[in-house]
Amino acid sequence: MLAERRHQMILSIVRADGPVSITALVDRLGQSAATIRRDLIALDEEGLLKRVYGGAVPLPERDEPFAQVADVRVPEKEAVALACAEMVQDGQTVLLDIGTTALRVATHLRGRPITVITTNMAVFDELRDDDAVELVVLGGVHRRQYRSLVGFLAEDALRQVRADVLVLGTSGISPDGSVMDTTIVEVPIKRAMIAASERVVLAADASKFPGSGIARVCDAGALDVVVTEDGADPTTCAALRAAGVEVRRAHVVPAAAAGGRLTAV
Missing domain, CATH: 3.40.50.1360 (Rossmann fold)
Known part of the structure; x- marks a missing residue:
């Protein structure tokens, strides 16, 4: 699976379900824990989610309807x-x-x-x-x-x-x-x-x-x-x-x- 598609799927999961563990992402995406950790680091650096110990949490959206x-x-x-x-x-x-x-x-x-x-x-x-x-x-x-x-x-x-x-x-x-x-x-x-x-x-x-x-x-x-x-x-x-x-x-x-x-x- 391409990194770009994994990133999109991770963001979709985090935004839909809230805080998620690396273990859960491994199970859902069928990727290794090391790959998921690298993905979370990249997404955190882009400001698209917040990486926490053992997983990730969504960032609050501050835009207005x-x-x-x-x-x-x-x-x-x-x-x-x-x-x-x-x-x-x-x-x-x-x-x-x-x-x-x-x-x-x-x-x-x-x-x-x-x-x-x-x-x-x-x-x-x-x-x-x-x-x-x-x-x-x-x-x-x-x-x-x-x-x-x-x-x-x-x-x-x-x-x-x-x-x-x-x-x-x-x-x-x-x-x-x-x-x-x-x-x-x-x-x-x-x-x-x-x-x-x-x-x-x-x-x-x-x-x-x-x-x-x-x-x-x-x-x-x-x-x-x-x-x-x-x-x-x-x-x-x-x-x-x-x-x-x-x-x-x-x-x-x-x-x-x-x-x-x-x-x-």
């Missing part, structure tokens, strides 16, 4: 989403990550002759009746509160596709430009999306600069463009530019000047 964040920083997210959508060309294939900003990107892609691939069920609901958009939904386990699909089925499906553009979300960007996330179970999906894409666009409003998370998704070098808005931490933006990443800013036009209209630049 979809509905709780949908109405947070709406103008900023809308401006970032519009800028991301305007980077997509007709005829392209777009990967949309989980999260509320990706949903807003989807609303700006309605009516466009493009292909959208996603694990975001909110995006699916937004585009399901749009005849112009070819909509591809990846398989996986449905996390209802987070409106996403996760697991090795989604990862395997991502290995079979190729996208022109990925719009990636994040819990925060560290000062050195690394992309972090607190939604542990989503991290392998994000990494698979990056690997499946020609161009990676990170959508992150200013509240994500600088930020932190339990696990690192990728370093700045994996990104092509970061779309943010005024107020993003200049030191973090400088680190991104130093890594060769284009930083674009989307501005919210003041309501007094333009009735709250949004512009992307």
Whole structure:
């Protein structure tokens, strides 16, 4: 059994059953205790679980359900989403990550002759009746509160596709430009999306600069463009530019000047 598949199975067991012993993992996976110990060390170092004496325990997920964040920083997210959508060309294939900003990107892609691939069920609901958009939904386990699909089925499906553009979300960007996330179970999906894409666009409003998370998704070098808005931490933006990443800013036009209209630049 490949190490990647073992790691996914171990994470699934730990997240479903809670604390688990090495002996139990040996019995369930049919691997040696030495192999399981090495796997647990690797997963602990990646920040995907916590290794303890004789086994492992899951890390607490600190992300917030979809509905709780949908109405947070709406103008900023809308401006970032519009800028991301305007980077997509007709005829392209777009990967949309989980999260509320990706949903807003989807609303700006309605009516466009493009292909959208996603694990975001909110995006699916937004585009399901749009005849112009070819909509591809990846398989996986449905996390209802987070409106996403996760697991090795989604990862395997991502290995079979190729996208022109990925719009990636994040819990925060560290000062050195690394992309972090607190939604542990989503991290392998994000990494698979990056690997499946020609161009990676990170959508992150200013509240994500600088930020932190339990696990690192990728370093700045994996990104092509970061779309943010005024107020993003200049030191973090400088680190991104130093890594060769284009930083674009989307501005919210003041309501007094333009009735709250949004512009992307």
